[in-house]
Amino acid sequence: MLSSKSLMRSLRRSGQLPVHDFLAPALFAPNRRCISTTTPKSNASVAPPSQDGPAAAAAPKPKRKPLTKEQREFLSSALRVNQAGELAATLIYTAQKPPLVNAHPHLRPLMSHMYEQEAGHLRTFNALLAKHRVRPTVLYPVWSVLASGLGWGTAVLGREAAMACTEAVETEIGTHYNSQIRSLLEMFEGWEADGYDVGPELRDLVGTLRRIRDEELEHLDHALENDAKQAKPYWLLTSVIQAGCRGAIWASERV
Amino acid sequence: MAPTRALVTRLVSAATTTTTKSSRPPPFAATATACLRDSSSDRRRTYHSYDHPPPPGAFNNAERQILSAAYRHVPEHGFTHKALSLGARDAGYLDISTNVVPEGPFSLIKYHLVSKREALAPRSAEIFNAPVDCVDGVTPDVAAGARGQLLTVPERVERLTWERLLANQDIIHRWQEALAVMAQPSRVPASLHELASLSDEIYHLAGDLAVDPSWYTKRASLSTIYASSELFMTNDQSAGFGDTRAFLRRRLDETGSLAGALGSIGQWVGFTASAGLNVLRSKGARI
Numbered sequence: 001m002l003s004s005k006s007l008m009r010s011l012r013r014s015g016q017l018p019v020h021d022f023l024a025p026a027l028f029a030p031n032r033r034c035i036s037t038t039t040p041k042s043n044a045s046v047a048p049p050s051q052d053g054p055a056a057a058a059a060p061k062p063k064r065k066p067l068t069k070e071q072r073e074f075l076s077s078a079l080r081v082n083q084a085g086e087l088a089a090t091l092i093y094t095a096q097k098p099p100l101v102n103a104h105p106h107l108r109p110l111m112s113h114m115y116e117q118e119a120g121h122l123r124t125f126n127a128l129l130a131k132h133r134v135r136p137t138v139l140y141p142v143w144s145v146l147a148s149g150l151g152w153g154t155a156v157l158g159r160e161a162a163m164a165c166t167e168a169v170e171t172e173i174g175t176h177y178n179s180q181i182r183s184l185l186e187m188f189e190g191w192e193a194d195g196y197d198v199g200p201e202l203r204d205l206v207g208t209l210r211r212i213r214d215e216e217l218e219h220l221d222h223a224l225e226n227d228a229k230q231a232k233p234y235w236l237l238t239s240v241i242q243a244g245c246r247g248a249i250w251a252s253e254r255v
Numbered sequence: 256m257a258p259t260r261a262l263v264t265r266l267v268s269a270a271t272t273t274t275t276k277s278s279r280p281p282p283f284a285a286t287a288t289a290c291l292r293d294s295s296s297d298r299r300r301t302y303h304s305y306d307h308p309p310p311p312g313a314f315n316n317a318e319r320q321i322l323s324a325a326y327r328h329v330p331e332h333g334f335t336h337k338a339l340s341l342g343a344r345d346a347g348y349l350d351i352s353t354n355v356v357p358e359g360p361f362s363l364i365k366y367h368l369v370s371k372r373e374a375l376a377p378r379s380a381e382i383f384n385a386p387v388d389c390v391d392g393v394t395p396d397v398a399a400g401a402r403g404q405l406l407t408v409p410e411r412v413e414r415l416t417w418e419r420l421l422a423n424q425d426i427i428h429r430w431q432e433a434l435a436v437m438a439q440p441s442r443v444p445a446s447l448h449e450l451a452s453l454s455d456e457i458y459h460l461a462g463d464l465a466v467d468p469s470w471y472t473k474r475a476s477l478s479t480i481y482a483s484s485e486l487f488m489t490n491d492q493s494a495g496f497g498d499t500r501a502f503l504r505r506r507l508d509e510t511g512s513l514a515g516a517l518g519s520i521g522q523w524v525g526f527t528a529s530a531g532l533n534v535l536r537s538k539g540a541r542i
Contacts, residue, residue, distance in 0.1 A: 064306060064308060069301075083466065129466040133303040134301070140467060199304075199307065
């Protein structure tokens, strides 16, 4: 976990796509690679058990700071944009699956697996939004239509285009989750420096975000294994999709 | 003694600001401070934490004391300055200390809205989670509520909306004046915000977990229904406001059947579209 985090950070500094580094493990042992690198059983759980949970509960009275207005706004926009993102991802895979599996039946298990994971993420964020009383994004219907269109369009263009779409989206999403995790950890550091306690609620949120980030990056690996780089106008597809993702993230954080 | 001293310093500072800005009429200054305070408090509903202490409420201590004392005079004197100064006197402050309450009578109205909304959460726990074996000696309504676990979300919404309307019954004869104050252009945003908070609270307490576009339509329709039921209630002479409850139920049923019809249409369109797509795919079309 730590090494992959520092890897991502150094990659972002250098401004390179994290392509070769993520391929590296696959190059060493290509045959032993299975579809999933994570356990899917905890997919839908909102609060994975944290190590410090019982300890914090046993403590006499944890000293916690009220969240400032900025922190509450950051948390609600983070949860809102994550829900929108996972909704879009679910719809992209839903729309991609029929044309893609029709043309390449061997992709069926992979597509089902990636869809299952995304649906689990969407359930997680839906539950978090309802629990923390965060409103969904106003642009929900817009993202639904655009994501379905994107998924279907790239799948009709062919396997490589569909995988290039996955690659572009997951790269953007991985970066996005990383920046959220970093902001949360900075928040924790600030509290701990002031002698306040960080509750299990936010620690679990960071844990959930890390798990989901790793699963998204696993999808990125799958896309690269399936010749995402061979898509015909590769640069055009990926840059358009990435720009679209960034725009969608920007808008969903606000409305 | 201590609160009085703090109050005096506040009054002095308030007095100096009014003397330095004497060209400005006081109501404007009052609304300006109110706007500032509004934007600093939770204007928009944001992340609700269960671990961290809640952010400070809408009123500070002195305001709360004066307003809660003044609220007891509302049935007699209405949402007026008279009630406020009587309340200030009851709370042990000078009559002039109503200056602490920046928006005058509107603060009193807001106090009613906020306190009744906040009272809804304990009330809902009481209605929906009451153990079945201790319902003897209470109204049949509460006994029915003991089966709260079995109620559907729309039924819980109806029950909670009704509870909130009942909370108006002590001041309902004064409520038209309050509605007139709330409808003043400078008060409209704050009033609508309170209405939105109320419908959000009701849906939250009713256990609604939907986070799709229906989140917005549900809250908007409940706000409309609540506002119209409240207006109906101000003219309701029936025993126990039975007519208001019937009105509320009719409106909620109408919305429910409309939502049901729209949902059915959407389902039919979706099914037909996917069936058509699958027929085309089975014919070999590469889509």
